[in-house]
Amino acid sequence: MSTPGRRYESVDALRGLIMMIMAIDHASATIARQHGSEFWAGAMSIYNSAFPFLTRWITHLCAPGFFFLMGAGIYWYAASQQGSAVRRTVLRGLTIFALAQVFEGPILFFQETLKPPAVRLSRITAPPPIDGSSLYWGLIVLSTLGLVMMLCGLLLWFKEKPWVWLLVCAASLLITHGMLPADGKPGPLWATLLLTAGLSQHVIVIYPIIPWLGVAAAGMYFGYWWRQNPERASSRVWMVGLAMVAVAVALRAGGGWGNIRPPRDGSWIEFLNNVKYPPSAVFWLMSVGLNLLLLSVLERLPALKAPASPLMVFGQTPLFYYVVHFWTLGLIGFFLFKEAGSLEMAYVVWAVVLVALYPVCRWYRGFKMAKPRESFWRML
Numbered sequence: 001m002s003t004p005g006r007r008y009e010s011v012d013a014l015r016g017l018i019m020m021i022m023a024i025d026h027a028s029a030t031i032a033r034q035h036g037s038e039f040w041a042g043a044m045s046i047y048n049s050a051f052p053f054l055t056r057w058i059t060h061l062c063a064p065g066f067f068f069l070m071g072a073g074i075y076w077y078a079a080s081q082q083g084s085a086v087r088r089t090v091l092r093g094l095t096i097f098a099l100a101q102v103f104e105g106p107i108l109f110f111q112e113t114l115k116p117p118a119v120r121l122s123r124i125t126a127p128p129p130i131d132g133s134s135l136y137w138g139l140i141v142l143s144t145l146g147l148v149m150m151l152c153g154l155l156l157w158f159k160e161k162p163w164v165w166l167l168v169c170a171a172s173l174l175i176t177h178g179m180l181p182a183d184g185k186p187g188p189l190w191a192t193l194l195l196t197a198g199l200s201q202h203v204i205v206i207y208p209i210i211p212w213l214g215v216a217a218a219g220m221y222f223g224y225w226w227r228q229n230p231e232r233a234s235s236r237v238w239m240v241g242l243a244m245v246a247v248a249v250a251l252r253a254g255g256g257w258g259n260i261r262p263p264r265d266g267s268w269i270e271f272l273n274n275v276k277y278p279p280s281a282v283f284w285l286m287s288v289g290l291n292l293l294l295l296s297v298l299e300r301l302p303a304l305k306a307p308a309s310p311l312m313v314f315g316q317t318p319l320f321y322y323v324v325h326f327w328t329l330g331l332i333g334f335f336l337f338k339e340a341g342s343l344e345m346a347y348v349v350w351a352v353v354l355v356a357l358y359p360v361c362r363w364y365r366g367f368k369m370a371k372p373r374e375s376f377w378r379m380l
Helices: 009-032 050-079 085-103 105-113 141-158 163-178 189-194 209-228 230-254 268-272 281-299 310-315 318-336 343-369
Strands: 137-139 198-200 203-205
Touching: 009 050, 009 281, 009 310, 009 318, 009 343, 050 085, 050 141, 050 209, 050 268, 050 281, 050 343, 085 105, 085 141, 085 318, 105 318, 137 141, 141 163, 141 209, 163 209, 163 281, 189 198, 189 203, 189 209, 209 230, 209 281, 230 281, 310 318, 310 343, 318 343
Parallel strands: 137 203
Antiparallel strands: 198 203
16 A cells, blocks of 8 residues: 555556556557547547447546646655755656657657558548648647646645645636637637647647646646545545546536537447547546546555556556557558558557567666666656
C-alpha cells in the first residue's frame, strides 16, 4: 500500500497498463489502418461490429488516464520537495513539448504515406473539422501533455489552496461545453489551440489545452486527497470511480449538457460512442472513473506491482516507451505492411512489440534510476 514519501506503486502499474492498451490503438492505426473519429463536429464513426468498436473504446482509458495521473504525480512531486517544484515542473513540460516536435509531430505526415485498407471496420473515418487549409503542424497528445504540465506547474502556486484545482477543472468543463462554435467549423487558431479540435490555419489540434488542463487539475486534487490519508483513499477510491461512471451514465441517458453529441440510435455502441475531441463530460467522467476502478483493483493485487512486472516496467518508463513504441509500430506498418492488415493481425503485432519492448524498457529504467534524482534523465 502506498504511503507518503514512497513511490505510488499502484499508480505506476496503472500507468503501465494504460500504456500497453494505448499501443492497441496505434497498432490498429498503422497495421489495420483504422482509427475512430469522435470529433465535436462532422461525422463520427459508425462501427460495423462490436470488435472494432470495443478495440477503440478500451483505448479511451488512455488519454484521460495520462493527464489525470500526470496531475496527481505533479502534486506528489511538489509535496515531497523542499525547494521550488514550480520551476522544475515547468521545465519538464517544456522539455516534453520540445521532444514532441522531434519524435511525435513527424508521425502525422508519416501516416499519410500508408495505404488505406480495402475494407473498413467502421463506415466513417471522417477528418476533423477543417477550415480548408493544408496541414503544416499538429498539437497531438505529447505536445499538449507538455503544455498542460507547464500550466500545472503554475497551479502549484496554489498548493495550499487545492480547491483552486477543482475550480479549474469545473471551469474547463463549462467552457468546453459552452463555447464550441455553432456552425461546426473550427474557429481562429487561438480558439482551436485552447478549446476545439480541428484543422485551423494549417495546424491540426487533436488535444486542445483547456479541456485537458481540467482533467490534469482534477488529477492534482486527487493527488492531494490521496496523500492526506493513503490508507483511507486506497479503500475508498473504488467509490470515487464508481460515482464518476454513474454520473457519466446518467448524463448520457439524460441527454443534453455533458454529451456534446447525442446517440444516433438506441444501440449500446452508440450509447458508449462519446465525443473525445474535445472530451465531453460524459467521455472523461467515464474514462477517469474506469481508471480509478482499475487503480482500486491494482491496490489489491501486489503481484502485478513486483519490480519485474510489465506494468511496472512500462509504467516507470512512460516517455521512453511512448516514443519507441510509436516509431516501432510506424516503421513496421510502413515496411512490412504495404497493404493494410486485419484487426486481428494488428493485435498480433501489438503483442510482439510489447514483448520486444519489455527488456529495452527494463534496461532504460535501470539506467535512469541510477542517475541522481535531479538529473536530466530522471526528469524524463
